Amino acid sequence: MQQPSDPSQPTGRTFTADNPAEPVDLVTIEPGFWLDQGFTWLLRGFAVATVAVLAWMSWIIFQQALPAIQTFGWAFLWRQEWDVGTLTFGALPYIYGTLVSSAIALGLAVPVGLAVALVSSENFLPQGLRSALGFLVELIAAIPSVIVGLWGIFILIPFLLPFQEALFNYFSWIPLFSTEPFGPGMLPAGVILAIMILPTMAAISRDVLLAAPPALRSGSMSLGATRWETILNVLLPAGVSGILGAAVLALGRALGETMAVTMVIGNSPYISASLLDLGYTIPAILANEFPEALDPLHVGALMYLALILFVITLGVNMLAVLLVQLITQQGGPFNR
Amino acid sequence: MLLSKTTFRRTATASAIAVALSFGSVLAAVAQTLNGAGATFPEPLYQRYISEFQKKNPDIQVNYQGIGSGGGIKQLTAETVDFAGSDAAMTDEEVAKVDRGVVFVPTAGGPVAVVYNLPGVTDNLKLSQEVLPDIFAGKITRWNDSKIAADNPGVDLPNRTIKLAVRADSSGTTFIFTNALSAIDPYFMGRVGANKAPRWPGRPIKGKGNPGVAQLVKKTPGTIGYVESSFAETNQLQTALVENKQGQFVAPTIKNANLALANVKFNQDFRIDFDKLGNPAAGYPITGLTWMMVYKQYPEAAKAEAVKKFVEYALTEGQDLNDDLVYTEIPEEITTQVIETVKNTVGAGATSGSSR
Numbered sequence: 001m002q003q004p005s006d007p008s009q010p011t012g013r014t015f016t017a018d019n020p021a022e023p024v025d026l027v028t029i030e031p032g033f034w035l036d037q038g039f040t041w042l043l044r045g046f047a048v049a050t051v052a053v054l055a056w057m058s059w060i061i062f063q064q065a066l067p068a069i070q071t072f073g074w075a076f077l078w079r080q081e082w083d084v085g086t087l088t089f090g091a092l093p094y095i096y097g098t099l100v101s102s103a104i105a106l107g108l109a110v111p112v113g114l115a116v117a118l119v120s121s122e123n124f125l126p127q128g129l130r131s132a133l134g135f136l137v138e139l140i141a142a143i144p145s146v147i148v149g150l151w152g153i154f155i156l157i158p159f160l161l162p163f164q165e166a167l168f169n170y171f172s173w174i175p176l177f178s179t180e181p182f183g184p185g186m187l188p189a190g191v192i193l194a195i196m197i198l199p200t201m202a203a204i205s206r207d208v209l210l211a212a213p214p215a216l217r218s219g220s221m222s223l224g225a226t227r228w229e230t231i232l233n234v235l236l237p238a239g240v241s242g243i244l245g246a247a248v249l250a251l252g253r254a255l256g257e258t259m260a261v262t263m264v265i266g267n268s269p270y271i272s273a274s275l276l277d278l279g280y281t282i283p284a285i286l287a288n289e290f291p292e293a294l295d296p297l298h299v300g301a302l303m304y305l306a307l308i309l310f311v312i313t314l315g316v317n318m319l320a321v322l323l324v325q326l327i328t329q330q331g332g333p334f335n336r
Numbered sequence: 337m338l339l340s341k342t343t344f345r346r347t348a349t350a351s352a353i354a355v356a357l358s359f360g361s362v363l364a365a366v367a368q369t370l371n372g373a374g375a376t377f378p379e380p381l382y383q384r385y386i387s388e389f390q391k392k393n394p395d396i397q398v399n400y401q402g403i404g405s406g407g408g409i410k411q412l413t414a415e416t417v418d419f420a421g422s423d424a425a426m427t428d429e430e431v432a433k434v435d436r437g438v439v440f441v442p443t444a445g446g447p448v449a450v451v452y453n454l455p456g457v458t459d460n461l462k463l464s465q466e467v468l469p470d471i472f473a474g475k476i477t478r479w480n481d482s483k484i485a486a487d488n489p490g491v492d493l494p495n496r497t498i499k500l501a502v503r504a505d506s507s508g509t510t511f512i513f514t515n516a517l518s519a520i521d522p523y524f525m526g527r528v529g530a531n532k533a534p535r536w537p538g539r540p541i542k543g544k545g546n547p548g549v550a551q552l553v554k555k556t557p558g559t560i561g562y563v564e565s566s567f568a569e570t571n572q573l574q575t576a577l578v579e580n581k582q583g584q585f586v587a588p589t590i591k592n593a594n595l596a597l598a599n600v601k602f603n604q605d606f607r608i609d610f611d612k613l614g615n616p617a618a619g620y621p622i623t624g625l626t627w628m629m630v631y632k633q634y635p636e637a638a639k640a641e642a643v644k645k646f647v648e649y650a651l652t653e654g655q656d657l658n659d660d661l662v663y664t665e666i667p668e669e670i671t672t673q674v675i676e677t678v679k680n681t682v683g684a685g686a687t688s689g690s691s692r
Contacts, residue, residue: 083535084533085534153555154551154555158555183556184541184556262544263544266542267541267542267543268539268541277539278539278541288504288542289504289505291403291404291407292406292407292410292505292507292532293406
């Protein structure tokens with residue numbers, strides 16, 4: 001594999017003691033050394049700057065949120081009124097809407113994403129078709145969210161409305177479907193989000209499944225397990241932490257999604273058990289009200305919401321990092 | 337990858353052209369740049385003013401960003417723009433925060449259409465002065481309510497819940513709409529209020545901007561909402577005929593809006609008291625105005641001159657464009673007074689605040 005004489009290979013690293021065959025040229029080490037050092041410090045600088053930006057942003061958000069934090073305190077978290085006219089603000093309906101719409105999305109995207117991952121990693125289909133399928137699903141991630149939102153208004157909502165009406169007509173005794181559907185609402189928002197996080201879910205799960213050592217599969221097969229049993233009892237359990245990580249990353253994306261949700265959720269801040277009812281999310285209200293917010297307390301309340309969202313997504317992302325660490329540390333069948 | 341590369345290239349080309357163009361104009365003449373921001377309602381009109389104005393004054397570059405009335409006021413107060421646009425003229429309290437002083441320039445007006453989505457109903461619904469505020473205050477909740485039926489004999493009204501579609505953002509259109517309904521009905525004023533972000537009853541569906549509300553109404557059967565009339569037209573929405581003080585049911589046309597604004601009394605500073613405009617004697621009753629707000633003092637004389645020129649253009653030749661773009665005109669006796677005031681009060685002066 002090693003081809004030290006290949007002229008196209010980078011030669012910067014060959015001036016080492018490991019390579020006694022190469023003549024050590026002291027004159028040419030010098031510029032390379034400073035280049036290396038400079039580059040290392042440049043990278044360190046970028047890394048520090050990235051962290052500094054995070055700290056800076058948190059500080060600015062906190063500072064702007066301060067008037068609202070001082071006025072409402074922790075009660076902001078469970079208060080429900082939001083009236084710009086009288087400057088009373090409460091976050092609960094927004095937190096609720098953000099979590100519920102993301103939960104619906106996750107509930108839909110995890111099974112579908114897993115299915116896509118399985119089909120594109122197993123050999124049900126010819127190789128060309130599998131790659132095409134995986135590529136197309138990942139392409140969904142490239143669609144701008146405004147476009148997804150417009151598609152939601154024009155295609156998805158009219159398409160879902162008969163289903164929503166049927167759910168209401170036949171199942172209104174279940175609290176989940178107890179209100180008359182509007183068209184826009186929590187359910188369409190969840191479906192839109194599910195579509196948007198599907199690529200994340202599918203792509204990572206697919207990588208996790210592909211990383212499974214062939215020995216696992218052959219072992220299972222040679223013991224007489226069918227393909228179905230192999231997938232269900234060997235491959236999925238072995239990859240469960242990776243798949244969980246994928247789900248958490250997808251959740252992180254769903255929590256922060258703004259434009260598409262704003263366009264289909266109906267933007268009404270109420271807490272209702274019904275999925276057919278309207279809702280509102282934190283990113284949506286930030287997008288809607290921030291440009292027009294004049295009063296420092298109004299801006300503060302919006303920033304307080306941003307801070308809450310920040311904490312939620314930060315928590316979710318940290319969870320994802322921990323899960324990924326868990327996989328790599330434990331090693332197990334998936335340690336590449 | 338291919339997609340992003342193409343997009344990048346396109347963006348790069350576009351920015352290169354933009355840079356080349358702006359440098360070009362800088363080189364052509366010592367340009368004076370005026371930056372404005374604010375209401376989205378008059379944005380198409382202002383863009384047209386700007387393009388026509390610059391043909392005649394190539395040395396003055398004017399920019400206008402439609403970011404919303406509240407945003408315009410915010411930026412004017414922060415002194416990050418040279419003029420602002422708003423459908424709700426600044427209040428005395430807001431003016432007090434601007435050290436450089438504010439002059440109000442009414443530029444145009446327009447009707448706000450009441451739009452709805454009722455499959456099966458083909459005639460334009462007639463909504464009386466009693467019914468319309470009741471619908472938006474949550475007193476009338478079903479389409480086949482006897483009060484609606486009374487004004488619309490022969491129309492087969494469906495037994496559906498009325499769903500309100502309103503603005504999610506704080507909005508000048510909402511300001512005009514709620515002011516008009518408050519002037520008609522005291523109960524509406526107490527329950528909902530006359531401002532940019534009122535307390536709507538029940539669970540209204542909210543959309544962002546005029547386009548957002550228009551799309552919600554277009555796609556959701558059973559909804560009723562309000563949009564600036566040109567959006568009703570471009571989205572081909574069903575539009576209600578609204579009863580005026582004389583008992584006529586009128587459509588939100590420019591002609592009817594001009595009738596409504598004909599007898600408007602402007603205050604000394606060219607703002608209007610909305611309670612006086614609220615229920616005009618004739619024409620379409622839900623009609624509003626939009627203002628350009630300029631500083632009294634500019635850091636440089638050249639900038640003040642440029643502002644004066646632009647205001648004068650907007651109120652003279654510019655007004656002739658209003659009708660084409662479906663906006664009402666400001667009566668000439670008012671425009672001459674405004675131009676006079678701007679000429680006399682706007683100038684270069686020592687600014688107490690920071691200048692840009």
